[in-house]
Amino acid sequence: MNNTVYVGNKGVMNYVLAVITQFNTENAEKVKIKARGRAISRAVDVEEMVKNRFLPNIKVEEIKLGTDQVQNEEGKTVNISTIEIVLSK
C-alpha cells in the first residue's frame, strides 16, 4: 500500500484534495495520512474534513501515534511525535 499523503505546512485543502484523489482517481482502498510535530493538528483537520464534508462513507480504520528521532539544525538528536491515520472505503 503506497497511498500515503504526508501532511506538512501547506494549507489543509491541498492535503484534503490529495486524499480525495487517491480514493476517487487512483481507486485506492486505503489512504494513509502521516504527519510529524506541529503538522499533526493539520493531519487531524484533513481527516475530519475528508470524512465530514467530502467522503462521508470513509472509515477511520486505525490511528497510530509514535516518536521519530531526527537531527535538528545543530546536529542534535531530538524526539518528534508522529501520527498515522489510516482511512478506508
Place this chain on the structure above:
Amino acid sequence: MNNTVYVGNKGVMNYVLAVITQFNTENAEKVKIKARGRAISRAVDVEEMVKNRFLPNIKVEEIKLGTDQVQNEEGKTVNISTIEIVLSK
C-alpha cells in the same frame, strides 16, 4: 471516569505531570488526554512522553478524533478538530 487532562498552551511537562499524578497519586485506572486545534500536537507529545519515558506499562486504549463547533471572536461559528487519547494501566 473524570480523570481528564485538558492539554492547552502550557509546556508539555505540565500535562505529563498531570497524567502521571492521576495514575500514581489518584490511582486512576484510566486517564483521558483531550485537546483541540493546535494543541492536538502537544497532546500527542504528552502521550508519547508519558509512555516512553515515565510509565512504560501504560497502554493507549483508544484514540478518537472529532470536530467541535466554536464561536470565534467575531461571533462566527467555526469548526475545530479534537483529539481524545485514553490511556489505561
